[in-house]
Structure formats: structure tokens, C-alpha cells
Amino acid sequence: xxxxxxxxxxxxxxxxxxxxxxxxxxxxxxxxxxxxxxxxxxxxxxxxxxxxxxxxxxxxxxxxxxxxxxxxxxxxxxxxxxxxxxxxxxxxxxxxxxxxxxxxxxxxxxxxxxxxxxxxxxxxxxxxxxxxxxxxxxxxxxxxxxxxxxxxxxxxxxxxxxxxxxxxxxxxxxxxxxxxxxxxxxxxxxxxxxxxxxxxxxxxxxxxxxxxxxxxx
Numbered sequence: 001x002x003x004x005x006x007x008x009x010x011x012x013x014x015x016x017x018x019x020x021x022x023x024x025x026x027x028x029x030x031x032x033x034x035x036x037x038x039x040x041x042x043x044x045x046x047x048x049x050x051x052x053x054x055x056x057x058x059x060x061x062x063x064x065x066x067x068x069x070x071x072x073x074x075x076x077x078x079x080x081x082x083x084x085x086x087x088x089x090x091x092x093x094x095x096x097x098x099x100x101x102x103x104x105x106x107x108x109x110x111x112x113x114x115x116x117x118x119x120x121x122x123x124x125x126x127x128x129x130x131x132x133x134x135x136x137x138x139x140x141x142x143x144x145x146x147x148x149x150x151x152x153x154x155x156x157x158x159x160x161x162x163x164x165x166x167x168x169x170x171x172x173x174x175x176x177x178x179x180x181x182x183x184x185x186x187x188x189x190x191x192x193x194x195x196x197x198x199x200x201x202x203x204x205x206x207x208x209x210x211x212x213x214x215x216x217x
Contacts, residue, residue: 073116133188144196
């Protein structure tokens with residue numbers, strides 16, 4: 001788990017880019033976001049996930065059109081998360097809108113962030129939308145991680161779906177795995193494709209071949 005200080009530093013840097021210099025505002029908004037990501041029942045979709053997404057975006061930042069929007073979307077894309085719900089992305093976008101309005105962030109940025117967050121619902125990006133491609137690649141970077149890290153992710157996400165029976169969970173996960181394996185590419189950007197595509201496909205394929213699927217949709 002990254003230190004809260006490291007995440008707070010990233011939040012401070014982002015708000016400074018937006019010319020928000022109030023220490024009180026920075027601290028208060030970070031506390032609000034951290035509280036959401038630290039709620040009971042979050043085992044994978046937590047602050048560590050956000051940290052890893054932001055770190056991946058950093059690798060790809062030279063490709064972005066609107067880096068600030070991509071980073072804001074990374075912070076907010078899972079801020080509302082309920083494994084029993086079907087509208088987490090929409091609610092996360094609304095949460096982001098309300099908080100960004102309170103920070104007096106311009107409407108174009110708010111619209112961009114909303115669009116980016118909503119793209120994570122189906123994990124599909126337009127061929128010309130590099131910012132969505134970067135966010136989605138960063139969000140799924142875990143799929144191409146080393147096996148032990150991948151298995152830890154699997155166990156953590158399964159805990160978030162503890163209310164689902166093993167049979168239903170396995171069926172749902174199988175659909176998820178097959179959906180990504182059927183894609184021509186899991187990762188949109190060339191950098192992520194070259195770095196993680198092979199390992200991601202290996203991880204997903206290996207999971208499909210096991211007797212018990214430990215992952216979640």
C-alpha cells in the first residue's frame with residue numbers, strides 16, 4: 001500500500017496544475033476522496049489501485065492531449081464502487097462533477113473528465129481518443145502484472161464479490177476473460193501493448209484453464 005503522503009503529494013501537484021493553491025482546500029478534498037476509497041468492502045478498488053493507475057499514466061503522459069483531465073479521471077473513476085450496482089461509473093462521474101464544480105474547475109475539463117470516467121464502463125475507447133486509451137490501459141495494467149501480483153489482485157477482487165456464489169462468480173468471470181481475450185488487442189497504446197499484452201493474455205488464459213476462477217468481473 002502506498003503511503004498516504006505519496007498520494008497526497010500527487011493530489012497537491014494536480015491541484016497546483018489547476019492553480020488551486022489553498023492548503024485547506026487541498027487537504028479537505030483529499031480527505032473526502034481518501035474516505036471513499038477506504039470504505040469497508042474495498043479490497044482492490046482502493047487507494048493502492050489509484051496509485052498504480054497514476055503511476056502508469058505517468059509513463060504515458062507524453063502521449064496525452066489533456067494530462068490534467070486524465071489524472072483527474074484516474075482519481076475519480078472508482079470513487080463510487082458497489083459490487084452489487086450497475087451504475088458505479090455514472091455515480092463516480094457525478095461525484096467528480098460535484099467536487100470539481102466546488103473547486104471551480106472549468107466546464108470543458110469537467111466534461112472531459114466525465115467522458116473519460118464513463119469510458120471505463122465498457123472499457124472501450126475511440127480510435128482517435130488517446131486520453132481514454134491511456135486511462136483504460138492504466139486501469140487494466142494489473143492484468144499484465146507478474147503472476148504473484150496478479151493472483152493477489154484476483155483474491156482481493158473476489159473478496160469484493162463475496163456475496164456472489166462460486167458458480168455464478170465463475171461464470172461471470174469466464175465471460176469477462178473471454179471478452180478481453182477475443183479482442184485484437186487488450187491494450188490500446190503501443191507502449192502498453194509491447195510491455196504487457198503478452199503477459200496479460202498469458203494470465204487470462206491460465207485463469208481460464210484452472211478449475212476455480214478466482215477473479216471478478
